[in-house]
Amino acid sequence: MTWTFTDDVDVFLDNAGPSLAARPAESTVVLTVTAALRRHGPHAYGDRAPVMGWWRGADGEVAGTLLHTPPYPATLNALSPEAVGPLMDARRLTHVNADRATARAVTAHWPGHRVDGEQRLYRLGELVPPSPAPGGRARAAAPADRELLLRWYAAFAVDIGGPGGHAERHGRAVDERTAEGRLTLWEDDGVPVSMAGISPQLAGTARVAPVYTPPEHGGRGYAAAVTAEVSRAARAAGADEVLLFTDLANPTSNGVYTRIGYRAVSDRLVVSAEGASDG
Structure with missing residues (x-):
C-alpha cells in the first residue's frame, strides 16, 4: 500500500x-x-x-x-x-x-x-423547465460579448471566494467556451441578464459551471432558465450525466436547481x- x-x-x-x-x-x-x-x-x-x-x-x-x-x-x-x-x-x-x-x-x-x-454535488434527474418561465430567451455567447463575460467571470470569482489573479484564465475560459459553444446567455428584451457554462464531456459527464446573474437581475428566474437550457443541451449532445456543484450556504441556488430536476449526490x-x- x-x-x-x-x-x-x-x-x-x-x-x-x-x-x-x-x-x-x-x-x-x-x-x-x-x-x-x-x-x-x-x-x-x-x-x-x-x-x-x-x-x-x-x-x-x-x-x-x-x-x-x-x-x-x-x-x-x-x-x-x-x-x-x-x-x-x-x-x-x-x-x-x-x-x-x-x-x-x-x-x-x-x-x-x-x-x-x-x-x-447534484446530478440531473428529469429536467423540469422553470414554471412560470421568465421573459427572454437563451442564445450562445459570441465574441462581441467578451468584455461583458469577463466582468461576469470576475464577479462570479468574487462571489465564490476564489483566489485572485484570474484575469488570464478568465480570458482563456471565455474565449474557449465561446468558440466551442459552451457558454450560454439568457437575454430579456435584448439585454443579457444571466449566463451559464458547461464543461467538456469527459467519461460521459458534463458539469454546469459557472452560473452567474448580476444582482440587479436576480430573483426573476433567469438563472434557472439558463441552467435548464445548458442542461438540456448537454443531454442532447450525449452526456450520460449532467452535474453541478452548489454552495450549501446559499439556499436560493440549491432551491433553484432542485426545482428544475437536480438531485443531491454527495457533499464536500x-x-x-x-x-x-x-x-
Missing part, C-alpha cells in the same frame, strides 16, 4: 485514469482539471506546478487520488481510510477539498482547523489548517 506522486498529468492519468472514469460523477473536478492541464500545460492554474498522486491498496488497485493545483485546495477523491495517514505524512497539506469523511480524517492530523465552505468540505498556508 503506497502513495505515488507526479507532476506529469499523463503519468497520473495512465495510472489513475481508469479509477476516475469508473466514478465519473465523483471525479468530475479531477477529470476537468486534468483535461485543462493536458490542453494548456502545467501552469494552467497558477505559477506553481501541480502535484498529482494515487494510492494503491493491498490489492494493487488505485483506491484514491490527490490533485493539487496551487493556490487552489488539494482535491482528494475516493480515499480509502487507511490512505489518509500516509498522505499526511508524505505531503504538507493545509487546504483540502474532500468528502465529509475524508475531510474529518484530514483535520484530525491538524492542531486546529476551519471550514471554508460546504459544497453539494473545504477545510484549512488554522494559521498555515499550503506547501
Whole structure:
C-alpha cells in the first residue's frame, strides 16, 4: 500500500485514469482539471506546478487520488481510510477539498482547523423547465460579448471566494467556451441578464459551471432558465450525466436547481489548517 506522486498529468492519468472514469460523477473536478492541464500545460492554474498522486491498496488497485493545483485546495477523491495517514505524512497539506469523511480524517492530523465552505454535488434527474418561465430567451455567447463575460467571470470569482489573479484564465475560459459553444446567455428584451457554462464531456459527464446573474437581475428566474437550457443541451449532445456543484450556504441556488430536476449526490468540505498556508 503506497502513495505515488507526479507532476506529469499523463503519468497520473495512465495510472489513475481508469479509477476516475469508473466514478465519473465523483471525479468530475479531477477529470476537468486534468483535461485543462493536458490542453494548456502545467501552469494552467497558477505559477506553481501541480502535484498529482494515487494510492494503491493491498490489492494493487488505485483506491484514491490527490490533485493539487496551487493556490487552489488539494482535491482528494475516493480515499480509502487507511490512505489518509500516509498522505499526511508524505505531503504538507493545509487546504483540502474532500468528502465529509475524508475531510474529518484530514483535520484530525491538524492542531486546529476551519471550514471554508460546504459544497453539494447534484446530478440531473428529469429536467423540469422553470414554471412560470421568465421573459427572454437563451442564445450562445459570441465574441462581441467578451468584455461583458469577463466582468461576469470576475464577479462570479468574487462571489465564490476564489483566489485572485484570474484575469488570464478568465480570458482563456471565455474565449474557449465561446468558440466551442459552451457558454450560454439568457437575454430579456435584448439585454443579457444571466449566463451559464458547461464543461467538456469527459467519461460521459458534463458539469454546469459557472452560473452567474448580476444582482440587479436576480430573483426573476433567469438563472434557472439558463441552467435548464445548458442542461438540456448537454443531454442532447450525449452526456450520460449532467452535474453541478452548489454552495450549501446559499439556499436560493440549491432551491433553484432542485426545482428544475437536480438531485443531491454527495457533499464536500473545504477545510484549512488554522494559521498555515499550503506547501
